[in-house]
Amino acid sequence: MAETTEQAQPARFRPADLRLVVVGHVDHGKSTLIGRLLHDTGSLPDGKLEELKAVSEKRGMPLEWSFVLDALQAERDQAVTIDITQIWLRTPRRDCVIIDAPGHREFLRNMVSGAASADAAVLVVDASEGMREQSRRHAYLLNLLGLRQVAVAVNKMDLVDHDAARFDEVRRSVEDFLHGLGLRASAVVPVSARHGENLADRAAAMPWYEGPTLLEALDRFEPSAAPVDRPLRLPIQDVYKFDHRRILVGRVETGVLRAGDQLLFSPANRTARIATIEHWGPGEAPVEVRAGRTVGITLDEPLFVERGDVASHADHAPVLTNVFRASLFWIGRKPLLPGQALTLKLGTDRAAVTVQSIDRVVDTQTLGGGDADQVRTNEVCEVTLRSREMLALDEHSANPATGRCVLVDGFDTVAAGVVNMRGYPDQRQLLTVKSTNIQEVDHLLNATARAWRNGHHGAVIWFTGLSGAGKSTLAMRAEQRLFQRGFQTYVLDGDNVRHGLNSDLGFAPADRAENIRRVGEVASLFANAGLIVITSFISPYRADRERVRKAAGAAFHEIYIKADLSVCEQRDPKGLYRKARAGVIPEFTGISAPYEPPESPELVVDTSRRSVEECLEDIMNYVEAHIALRTSDVA
Structure with missing residues (x-):
């Protein structure tokens, strides 16, 4: 990211109450608008106006307000903003820091850097050109970064003769585009930045406009919620060993940390109490540390904590997951491809x-999108990322400080984005063991004795696949065929389980994960008893199926009942796809919620290309080869 040029804060100014980013297509007048607004509000540093006049006269051109921000000589020579420039503005209500973000396509990463820390935004649109490519891309990126306070300045109204009809045309196109993003402009103001019209003072040339000036619109913005009002997040930066103590050091990103607090450390999911808040220098040690400050703490018990762990309070903990969705702005030189391995930077964790x-x-022109096999430089995308380890994170909408991520390929930063968990559950509750003083019972019968009696090993045959793939049909037919062979068998199906054992669960991602956890534990008990239990569940998440595999051990056999989504929709035996497409059923797998196919199932049965009898024969052959008793198994 480019370095930031920032004007020294005038002594008379208080700390900034609002951080405002100004964005828009190149040459639509962002820098000119800011420079003139600073002049009209008396916010220019001493001597700046005289400097501008001298530079403009030297170049034989009219007074150029954009030179206020073009702090780099390269920018003046090229007449283009390439850096992120920050400068102070005094409004009637507050003091602001204005961030001027570059408009050129080549400097989009700079724009993202500038907008990431802003509370609100001004989108500048040329009245004669209307919304252009970069205008739309910048608006989309504002939405991606979670900015919801946006004002629009329709600039250069003097070049369209202050025409009300032209303003209305541009206003409607801007509002329609923002509406497609789920944004609403708090104000759309017709301005002429060069002449200072409708910036701080009303324009006599536009009597038809009755809305606020741009300055009045800025004063309607509200600062983002103070970080101290959000749940505690303390990413651990380092662990120091000092005087036989282990001091955990990090920056409090949000919330408040107090001496004596009980902390939960993620992803280890273990707790300890703060013994001391460390203090160096004169004065007494603080009893609390608020967001924005770096702190060192010791714990009342020797937990293993390392860089990248996140400390929180247990009642407002971050999400634990090894899979999540991310909205990314791809800036890598090479295209992003499925299956690509990258390094995720999430807070202090890598x-x-x-x-x-x-x-x-x-x-970003039409807000449309579709399937793609790659993402090119400067494209915006939505991807699903998977890690082998558990990650502690937040959805960006819940906590921006721990909901942003960066992707690195080798030593190059290739993407920045935000986290969302749409369609995926928080896996914390599935990893938390609440029972205590529990001991396993040792049975007097072993698996070999049960297998000898039954003629087969105990097994969990786990059918997974989309709704309509044929799981239940094959499960019931397989149960019947196995029973006829004299095997001890039973089917656990999604519908019958939800009428009893799991009748208290809904269909939100967390409920679906708990549904599979319970079924997996029950199925494992069936297998321990020597039965062949066939389960018929969509079970869309790999992580849930892996937990069942771990619980059942060698008895677990994953069979992927495979069928294309289009085939399943054509079958639609229960009419569920039709209801999902109509929006009647939210979070429906394959439509509005993800399905993660198995990576290495024991068997794949493709029901879209083979008959029921042929698929059933494949399953029976697998059982005979891997589950039915052989002489060598009990010899």
């Missing part, structure tokens, strides 16, 4: 991740 899928590449 983890190896794989691009599980490219879900959508967004056309």
Whole structure:
């Protein structure tokens, strides 16, 4: 990212109450608008106006307000903003820091850097040109970064003769585009930045406009919620060993940390109490540390804590997951591809991740998007990332400080983005063991004795696949065929389990994960008893199926009942796809919620290309080869 040029804060100014980013297509007048606004509000540093006049006269040109911000000589020579420039502005209500973000396509990463820390935004649109490519891309990136306070300045109204009809045309196009993003402009103001019209003072040339001036619109913005009002997040930066103590050091990103607090450390999911808040220098040690400050703490018990762990309070903990969705701005020189291995930087943590899928590449002109097999430089995309280890994170909408991520390929930063968990559950509750003083019972019968009696090993045959793939049909037919062979067998099906054992669960991602956890534990008990239990569940998440595999051990056999989504929709035996497409059923797998196919199942049964009898024969052959008793198994 480029370095930032920042004007020294005038002594008369208080700390900034608002951080404002100004964006828009190149040459639509962002820098000119800011420079004139600073002049009209008396916010220019001493001597700056005289400097501008001298530079403009030297170049034989009219007074150029954009030179206020063009602090780099390269910018003046090229007449283009390439840096992120910050400068102070005094409004009637508050003091602001204005961030001027570059408009050129080549400097989009600079624009993202500038907008990431802003509370609100001004989108500048040329009245004669209307919304252009970079205008739309900048607006999309504002939405991606979670900015919801946006004002629009329709600039250069003097070049269209202050025409009200032209303003209305541009206003409607801007508002329609923002509406497609889920944004609403707090004000759309017709301005002429060069002449100072409708910036701080009303324009006599536009009597038809009755809305606020741009300055009045800025004063309607509200600062983002103070970080101290959000749940505690303390990413651990380092662990120091000092005087036989282990001091955990990090920056409090959000919330408040107090001496004596009980902390939960993620992803280890273990707790300890703060013994001391460390203090160096004169004065007494603080009893609390608020967001924005770096702190060192010791714990009342020797937990293993390392760089990248996140400390929080247990009642407002971050999400634990090894898979999540991310909206990314791809700036890598080479295209992003499915299956690509990258390094994820999340706070102080670094983890190896794989691009599980490219879900959508967004056309920032039309806001449309579709399937793609790669993402090119400066494209916006939605992807699913998977890690081998558990990660502690937040959805960006819940906590921006721990909901942003960066992707690195080797030594190059290739993407920046935000986290969302749409369609995926928080896995923390599935990893938390609440029972205590529990001991396993040792049975007097072993697996070999049960297998000898039954003629087969105990097994969990786990059918997974989309709704309509044929899981239940094959499960019931397989149960019947196995029973006829004299095997001890039973089917656990999604519908019958939800009428009893799991009747208290809904269909949100967390409920679906708990549903599979319970079924997996029950199925494992069936297998321990020597039965062949066939389960018929969509079970869309790999992590859930892996937990069942771990619980059942060698008895677990994953069979992927495979069928294309289009085939399943054509079958639609329960009419569920039709309801999902109509929006009646939210979070429906394959439509509005993800399905993660198995990576290495024991058997794949493709029901879209083979008959029921042929698929059943494959399953029976697998059982005979891997589950039915052989002489060598009990010899």
